[in-house]
Amino acid sequence: MNNRLYGNLIFELSHPGRRAYSLPKNNFGNYDFPSHLKREKDAELPECDELTVVRHYTNHSGNNFGVNNGFYPLGSCTMKYNPIINEEIAAMPSFAGLHPMQPISTVQGALEVEYNLKKALANISGLYDFTLNPYAGAQGEFVGLMVIASYHQKRGDFKRTKIIIPDSAHGTNPASAAVCGLEIVEVKSKANGLVDVEDLKPLLGDDIAGMMMTNPNTLGLFEKEIPEIAKLVHECGGLMYYDGANLNPLLGVARPGDMGFDVMHINIHKTFSTPHGGGGPGNGPVGVREDLVEFLPKPHVVRTENGYDVELPQNTGDYALNCMRVGRNMGNFLVSLRAYTYILTLGKENLKMVGPYATLNANYIKECLKDDYELPIESVCMHEFVFDGLKDKSTGITTMDVAKRLLDYGFHAPTIYFPLLFHEAMMIEPTETESKKTLDDFINIMHVIAKEAKEQPTELKEAPHNTPIGRVDDVLAAKNPILNYRQSLANQAK
Numbered sequence: 001m002n003n004r005l006y007g008n009l010i011f012e013l014s015h016p017g018r019r020a021y022s023l024p025k026n027n028f029g030n031y032d033f034p035s036h037l038k039r040e041k042d043a044e045l046p047e048c049d050e051l052t053v054v055r056h057y058t059n060h061s062g063n064n065f066g067v068n069n070g071f072y073p074l075g076s077c078t079m080k081y082n083p084i085i086n087e088e089i090a091a092m093p094s095f096a097g098l099h100p101m102q103p104i105s106t107v108q109g110a111l112e113v114e115y116n117l118k119k120a121l122a123n124i125s126g127l128y129d130f131t132l133n134p135y136a137g138a139q140g141e142f143v144g145l146m147v148i149a150s151y152h153q154k155r156g157d158f159k160r161t162k163i164i165i166p167d168s169a170h171g172t173n174p175a176s177a178a179v180c181g182l183e184i185v186e187v188k189s190k191a192n193g194l195v196d197v198e199d200l201k202p203l204l205g206d207d208i209a210g211m212m213m214t215n216p217n218t219l220g221l222f223e224k225e226i227p228e229i230a231k232l233v234h235e236c237g238g239l240m241y242y243d244g245a246n247l248n249p250l251l252g253v254a255r256p257g258d259m260g261f262d263v264m265h266i267n268i269h270k271t272f273s274t275p276h277g278g279g280g281p282g283n284g285p286v287g288v289r290e291d292l293v294e295f296l297p298k299p300h301v302v303r304t305e306n307g308y309d310v311e312l313p314q315n316t317g318d319y320a321l322n323c324m325r326v327g328r329n330m331g332n333f334l335v336s337l338r339a340y341t342y343i344l345t346l347g348k349e350n351l352k353m354v355g356p357y358a359t360l361n362a363n364y365i366k367e368c369l370k371d372d373y374e375l376p377i378e379s380v381c382m383h384e385f386v387f388d389g390l391k392d393k394s395t396g397i398t399t400m401d402v403a404k405r406l407l408d409y410g411f412h413a414p415t416i417y418f419p420l421l422f423h424e425a426m427m428i429e430p431t432e433t434e435s436k437k438t439l440d441d442f443i444n445i446m447h448v449i450a451k452e453a454k455e456q457p458t459e460l461k462e463a464p465h466n467t468p469i470g471r472v473d474d475v476l477a478a479k480n481p482i483l484n485y486r487q488s489l490a491n492q493a494k
């Protein structure tokens, strides 16, 4: 690694007049932009030669940790391997070169991909149809909840303004509900981590729009009382929403539609293997039962006698969503394409192995580590599970310390301090793509760290030692983010 280059920002490498390339001579004459559109002074851009730019970003990329670098057991995020074939297909010029405004007759292949993916997701989930438009899981939640709101409003039922959400839910659930203008009613979990049906009953009434459930829930546990819960919610007139961000363990094993759910979203960037993280591209398709299809956002791809067509949004009523768009086009097409490639590559039979292997891997790690790490709920988990820190609380070593130390050993940390149900939560999700050797290496290092906690705690408190940057002050970074070059200079001057 070139350390001299590494520490710098691209702006600091700037040298007046340096160029990476030059434009060809202008043979077309000058067009004079109206003065109100013109810059008053030149944009302050870094001026660098091409080699400096290439080295700068290549060296920085080496500081990144991704699934392709090592084991990445980030719970709830499903950091599974992204097969190369996905990237090959997504890079094909006939897909990557498409323009979203191209005439429909020229994008029939892309529409076929979208149509077939919708059908595959419908098959996998047991719902009737999908929209691929939402760009992320959280936006999928928003769309799904708007579908529920629209359904009630179309029936002239305006009293249903509340949504029930378990206390264990992912933070996006209450956030999306709030953005939809729904009032959040919390239902408690029992000591075994599952939704408490007795706590739910008194919450139900004619003001309930529906209930959101995550399954497996954020503790990685299968919600065993779904049939009873769905019956109760339906009897009171509400709809059931399934947060399917973590569908991985259920692939080919069980279908939300068969369990009584009316609406769901799937994070295809998690379960169907698109590289994500760092806010990178996602897609959160939303599926619904047959009578709710009319509320899905448009544009929407449909099959016609001689190919595929796109239904555009129309103002067909004043209820919430059916006349709305949630994006200009039909989602992140290349993410959908990767998901479709992944489904076809595995095929129907192999897709059924994903869930069982993911579940086996998680249970294997859990059982091997539970002597050293506190397992708050003893049970067979699904694709992930949660420890509540080290078992030996006398060492003073926190989940944060363990997470930082893992980086020294070449592993990404698990999700930490989430879910909020435990103080020292450490959420581990290995996914199905890891070999037993990798799992054993991780287990071994976790044992080593537990030993270090007793024998050399300072080493842990000061970790990481082998990364270019040590501990970051997360709070300061969140409260006082430095997002541009000028501000970072001003801060250095202080």
Ligand SMILES: *Cc1c(COP(=O)(O)O)cnc(C)c1O
Residues within 6 Å of the ligand: 076, 077, 136, 137, 138, 139, 170, 172, 173, 214, 243, 245, 246, 267, 282, 284
């Ligand atoms: C990841 C996740 C979400 C949010 O998905 P994004 O694509 O990050 O918006 C919602 N619910 C659960 C359970 C998740 O794990």
